[in-house]
Amino acid sequence: xxxxxxxELQGIDLGDKRLNQRSKGILQKLAADxxxxxxxxxxxxxxxxxxxxxxxxxxxxxQRILEPHIEATKQRISQEPVVxxxxxxxxxxxxxxxxxxxxxxxxxxxxGLYDHTHLAVTPQQLPLGIVGVxxxxxxxxxxxxxxxxxxxxxxxxxxxxxxxxxxLASQLAAENPNTQIVNIADCEAxxxxxxxxxxxxxxxxxxxxxxxxxxxxxxxxxxxxPAAYCKVRDEVCASPLRTTRTIALPQTPRREARHAELEIRxxxxxxxxxxxxxxxxxxxxNVVLVEEVNGPRDETDVSxxxxxxxxxxxxxxxxxxxxxxVSRWTIEIYFRTLxxxxxxxxxxxxxxxxxxxxxxxxxxxxWRVLWLTYLNRECPGLPCSVVFAECEWKSVWRxxxxxxxxxxxxxxxxxxxxxxQLGGYNNRQSDSPPGPQTIWTGIRRMTDFAxxxxxxxxxx
Numbered sequence: 074x075x076x077x078x079x080x081e082l083q084g085i086d087l088g089d090k091r092l093n094q095r096s097k098g099i100l101q102k103l104a105a106d107x108x109x110x111x112x113x114x115x116x117x118x119x120x121x122x123x124x125x126x127x128x129x130x131x132x133x134x135x136q137r138i139l140e141p142h143i144e145a146t147k148q149r150i151s152q153e154p155v156v157x158x159x160x161x162x163x164x165x166x167x168x169x170x171x172x173x174x175x176x177x178x179x180x181x182x183x184x185g186l187y188d189h190t191h192l193a194v195t196p197q198q199l200p201l202g203i204v205g206v207x208x209x210x211x212x213x214x215x216x217x218x219x220x221x222x223x224x225x226x227x228x229x230x231x232x233x234x235x236x237x238x239x240x241l242a243s244q245l246a247a248e249n250p251n252t253q254i255v256n257i258a259d260c261e262a263x264x265x266x267x268x269x270x271x272x273x274x275x276x277x278x279x280x281x282x283x284x285x286x287x288x289x290x291x292x293x294x295x296x297x298x299p300a301a302y303c304k305v306r307d308e309v310c311a312s313p314l315r316t317t318r319t320i321a322l323p324q325t326p327r328r329e330a331r332h333a334e335l336e337i338r339x340x341x342x343x344x345x346x347x348x349x350x351x352x353x354x355x356x357x358x359n360v361v362l363v364e365e366v367n368g369p370r371d372e373t374d375v376s377x378x379x380x381x382x383x384x385x386x387x388x389x390x391x392x393x394x395x396x397x398x399v400s401r402w403t404i405e406i407y408f409r410t411l412x413x414x415x416x417x418x419x420x421x422x423x424x425x426x427x428x429x430x431x432x433x434x435x436x437x438x439x440w441r442v443l444w445l446t447y448l449n450r451e452c453p454g455l456p457c458s459v460v461f462a463e464c465e466w467k468s469v470w471r472x473x474x475x476x477x478x479x480x481x482x483x484x485x486x487x488x489x490x491x492x493x494q495l496g497g498y499n500n501r502q503s504d505s506p507p508g509p510q511t512i513w514t515g516i517r518r519m520t521d522f523a524x525x526x527x528x529x530x531x532x533x
Contacts, residue, residue: 077460078104081142081202081437088132096138096434099124104438105520107415107513111431128427138433139203142440146193146202151249155196158204158245158278159257159401160238162189163408165432170421172428176210185418186210186425188411189234190404190436191241196396198403199447202440205241207234208429227266235262239270242278254278255383257401260285263380265346268356271382281398284360284378288344291355302345306378309340309362316388318395328373335375337395338362339385359385361394403443406509411439414513442516445489446509453486461488468522468530469495492519 079097087093102114102124115121127133150156164178164187171184178185191205209231227233235258242256256278263285271277289302316337324330339361346353361379368374379398384390411417415435422428445460457466466488467478473491482488490500493507496514500507 077462078437078441081145081441082138083141084144085137085141087130087137092127092130092132095123095127096133099127100434100437103415103434104441104516106517107435107438107442108517110419110421125422125427128422128430129424133430135206135208135429135433138430139206139436142202142437143204146204147245147248149201150193150204150245150252150254153195153201153252155253155255156201156245156249157194157196157255157257157397157400158191158238158242159194159404160189160191160235160262161259161401161404161408162187162234162261163412164188165412166418167420167428172425173423174425176212177216178211179216181213181216186429187231188408188432189238190407191238192404192407192440194400194403195451196393196400197447197451198400199451200403200407200440200443202444203436204245205238206433206436207237209234227264232261232264235264236266236270238262239267239278239280240274242280243270243274243276246278247276255397256280256282257397258282259401265350265353265356268344268358268380269353271358272356277382279382281379281381281383281394283398284380286347287378288347290343291345305342305344305360306362308342309338309360309378312338312340315339315391318392322375328369328371331369333365333375334367336364336366337391339391339394341385358382359394361385361391363395403447407439407443410442410509410513411435414442414509415439442509442513446507446512449485449489450506453484455485456482457485457488458482460485462523464523464526464530465519468526469519472522492516495519 079101082097082100085093085096087096106114111124112121115124164185166178166183166185167175168182168184175184177183186208187210189207190203193201193204195201222230227236239256242254246254260283262282267280271280287304287306289304290308292303294301294303314336318335318337320333320335322328322331322333339359341357341359343355343357345355359381361381363375363377363379365375379394381394383394385394415438417432417435420428420431422431466482469491470478473494489507492515493511494500495518496511498507498511
């Protein structure tokens with residue numbers, strides 16, 4: 074993992090060969106122990122001060138750091154028939170140790186950044202990489218003024234990031250005519266401007282967006298009043314049942330694990346623009362309603378109204394829409410890996426410039442951990458030597474199995490089980506494949522074994 078991660082900075086151009094080389098060295102150091110502080114990840118004060126100077130260098134920017142990774146991600150996208158561009162926002166809270174120029178989150182006492190990431194994943198949830206990041210914060214004067222911002226043009230609103238994300242997906246669709254690009258987002262992206270953009274863009278990406286608004290159709294609803302219009306949810310609820318499905322819901326802080334029985338309906342529908350913007354044209358899209366029946370009725374029942382441009386002409390097509398939306402969960406795991414696995418909210422740097430540059434490297438590290446997690450599930454027979462250096466897999470094998478090395482590198486699934494066991498994975502027959510937490514913990518121990526192997530092993 075630490076050996077291969079530097080390929081994500083191949084071709085980086087910071088205007089100085091020494092800076093280019095240093096970026097790879099710092100990335101490799103931080104990746105070796107994602108949860109360590111910068112000081113602990115570096116080997117002594119000279120390396121530590123070099124890292125601090127790198128983050129403070131005016132030639133170094135998050136965009137320049139991420140540019141080669143984004144280009145590598147685009148190459149991976151071009152090799153896939155279908156790619157989902159999942160966008161979502163998370164908070165990075167630095168209130169206990171803010172940079173000197175930090176601004177606010179949602180209250181005066183909370184300081185930090187909002188991170189809006191665009192993550193490319195396959196329908197099987199294999200993360201291909203990051204294709205875009207937007208960071209924003211709030212001034213003290215802007216807090217509590219949500220109502221005043223409603224009348225502003227969308228380009229001046231925070232919600233513009235969702236439209237910008239859809240435009241990014243459409244740009245990728247233009248660059249990859251042989252790849253179907255689908256933009257995936259939760260209910261914050263239920264913005265009329267996106268639906269207009271999809272109808273007017275020359276190379277529109279598809280979208281699957283969970284509805285937040287119960288929009289109106291152009292048809293009047295006389296039963297609800299002389300000025301009332303039919304509602305989308307009512308229309309799709311009244312449509313024929315297309316299929317049923319039973320899914321396993323994992324345990325969360327809000328619910329116990331359970332099997333949910335779902336009823337699924339789908340409809341193509343035309344909707345009116347919002348009333349304050351009634352001069353805009355109508356838009357037409359497909360709607361998929363997913364509702365749990367016989368649920369616990371404790372506010373955890375599944376109820377998704379999915380808006381999409383993907384086809385719904387068959388049961389398989391409808392289920393594909395749902396599966397694509399479920400893949401949105403990958404970005405939640407990415408954020409957890411970034412915040413818990415890499416502990417980025419514990420970073421203590423004096424300025425936002427330094428912090429943002431450091432975050433750019435940790436974004437690549439978090440993606441790589443997640444990529445290894447899902448690569449193990451998608452390509453279990455791949456030789457582990459494709460992604461791990463010889464000193465890494467050989468040292469883990471000898472320490473974990475106490476056996477002689479095999480004549481050829483073991484398959485990825487076998488090696489990942491050994492690596493994850495170093496991080497607490499039980500590897501019982503009934504266990505699911507290892508997750509990111511056991512992998513990022515195992516990586517830390519693997520790095521120590523690999524160093525010992527190089528210095529004291531057969532070729533030491």
